[in-house]
Each structure stands twice: as C-alpha cells, then as structure tokens.
Amino acid sequence: MQDQDNVTRILDAFRSTDAPLLPVLQAVQAEFGFVSEAAMREIANALNLSRAEVYGVVSFYHDFRMEPPAQPVVKLCHGEACQARGLRQLLTQMTRIEQEQLEPVYCLGLCAVGPAAMSPNGGVHARLDAGSLRQLLEDPR
Numbered sequence: 001m002q003d004q005d006n007v008t009r010i011l012d013a014f015r016s017t018d019a020p021l022l023p024v025l026q027a028v029q030a031e032f033g034f035v036s037e038a039a040m041r042e043i044a045n046a047l048n049l050s051r052a053e054v055y056g057v058v059s060f061y062h063d064f065r066m067e068p069p070a071q072p073v074v075k076l077c078h079g080e081a082c083q084a085r086g087l088r089q090l091l092t093q094m095t096r097i098e099q100e101q102l103e104p105v106y107c108l109g110l111c112a113v114g115p116a117a118m119s120p121n122g123g124v125h126a127r128l129d130a131g132s133l134r135q136l137l138e139d140p141r
C-alpha cells in the first residue's frame with residue numbers, strides 16, 4: 001500500500017513544475033516501485049486531470065508498474081552491443097527462475113562495457129558474467 005502522505009509529499013514537490021505528471025509518476029514509482037490505483041486517483045485529483053488521463057500515461061510507458069513487483073527485478077540490456085558482447089551466452093547460463101527475474105531493456109548507455117544491467121535502485125552494472133549477474137539477482141543494489 002502506498003502511503004498517501006508520501007504521495008502528497010511528492011505532489012507538493014512538483015506542484016510548481018510545468019507538466020508535472022511524468023515527474024510525479026516517476027517519483028512515485030521510484031519511491032514505491034509501482035503506481036497504485038489510489039496513487040493514480042490522488043495524482044489525478046491534485047493535477048486536475050481525469051483518472052483516464054493518468055492511467056493512460058502509466059499504461060503507455062513500459063517502465064511504470066501498476067502492481068508491486070513480485071520480487072526485485074533487474075533490468076538486463078538486450079541491446080545490440082550487449083548481444084555482441086555475450087548476452088545470449090550469459091542468458092543460457094541462467095536458470096529459468098533467474099531469467100524470470102530479468103526484465104529486458106534496450107541500452108543502458110554502457111555499450112562498450114556490456115553485458116549491462118540496472119538494479120531496482122538504479123545502480124548500473126557492467127561486464128556481467130553468470131556469477132556477477134547471479135550475485136546481483138541475489139542482492140540487487
């Protein structure tokens with residue numbers, strides 16, 4: 001459950017921002033890991049938008065979640081440079097359960113040092129091999 005006071009605090013922080021919807025949604029997602037129905041309702045009310053408008057933005061962008069993640073998810077780059085640097089072989093070394101904890105993304109800006117991943121707190125990790133990726137899944141930071 002997202003604490004309503006925290007959503008209100010985030011809304012207050014962006015109240016004077018032009019076009020605050022995306023920054024507010026990003027801040028809510030960063031704090032809670034997802035954007036709940038209640039948060040969308042509060043954001044819509046505070047920004048004088050319809051709930052459909054807020055829902056439309058949340059559902060449009062792949063990075064927003066409407067449900068809490070079942071487990072920490074690590075974003076693993078599937079971009080071309082990371083593929084060229086051994087992504088496919090890396091994936092074959094991961095178990096099915098480990099692979100389910102990996103969310104594919106396309107380029108984290110670390111192309112020269114891939115395969116690359118991003119942990120739930122935004123930390124980036126480069127030159128991954130099976131051991132370091134497994135360690136990141138066990139202790140995402």
Ligand code: FES
Nearest residue numbers: 077079082108110
């Ligand atoms: S392609 Fe993977 S970081 Fe750019």
